Amino acid sequence: MLDDTDRRLLRHLLAEPSLGTAELAERAGLTTATCWRRLERLTERGVIGARQALIDWRKLGYSVEVSLRFTLDKTDPRAFDEFLAAARQVPEVIGIETFLGRVDVRLNVIARDMKHYQELYRSRILTLPHIADIEALMLVATIREAEALPL
Numbered sequence: 001m002l003d004d005t006d007r008r009l010l011r012h013l014l015a016e017p018s019l020g021t022a023e024l025a026e027r028a029g030l031t032t033a034t035c036w037r038r039l040e041r042l043t044e045r046g047v048i049g050a051r052q053a054l055i056d057w058r059k060l061g062y063s064v065e066v067s068l069r070f071t072l073d074k075t076d077p078r079a080f081d082e083f084l085a086a087a088r089q090v091p092e093v094i095g096i097e098t099f100l101g102r103v104d105v106r107l108n109v110i111a112r113d114m115k116h117y118q119e120l121y122r123s124r125i126l127t128l129p130h131i132a133d134i135e136a137l138m139l140v141a142t143i144r145e146a147e148a149l150p151l
Contacts (some may be wrong), residue, residue, distance in 0.1 A: 080098070
């Protein structure tokens with residue numbers, strides 16, 4: 001599926017996503033035209049979804065991050081859809097994941113401080129529909145974030 005040149009391009013792109021095509025080509029040892037064609041092909045095949053900015057929420061004044069694990073009351077067949085639709089309406093929810101197993105949904109939530117988190121939790125989180133159980137995990141430190149794939 002991927003050859004060594006594709007992997008080399010992806011490693012450079014993951015290391016520095018803001019690189020322009022010419023700089024990326026130079027670092028990968030390709031011509032700009034070849035680099036552009038390969039990037040287009042990787043995008044068309046869905047290997048590259050989008051280039052996006054990583055925003056440091058702490059720099060914007062959000063110092064609290066909490067991972068909330070939900071078990072839903074699944075006696076209503078609409079429980080998942082209604083819960084997810086409501087969770088999408090909470091601006092402080094920066095991630096939503098669904099699971100198979102004891103936990104049904106995980107929300108990653110940011111807040112300015114603990115007071116803001118408490119207000120958010122009481123007014124927006126606890127009012128989400130179909131909650132049977134919640135477990136909160138407060139982020140203390142991020143030790144490692146994958147900056148590269150094993151390519």
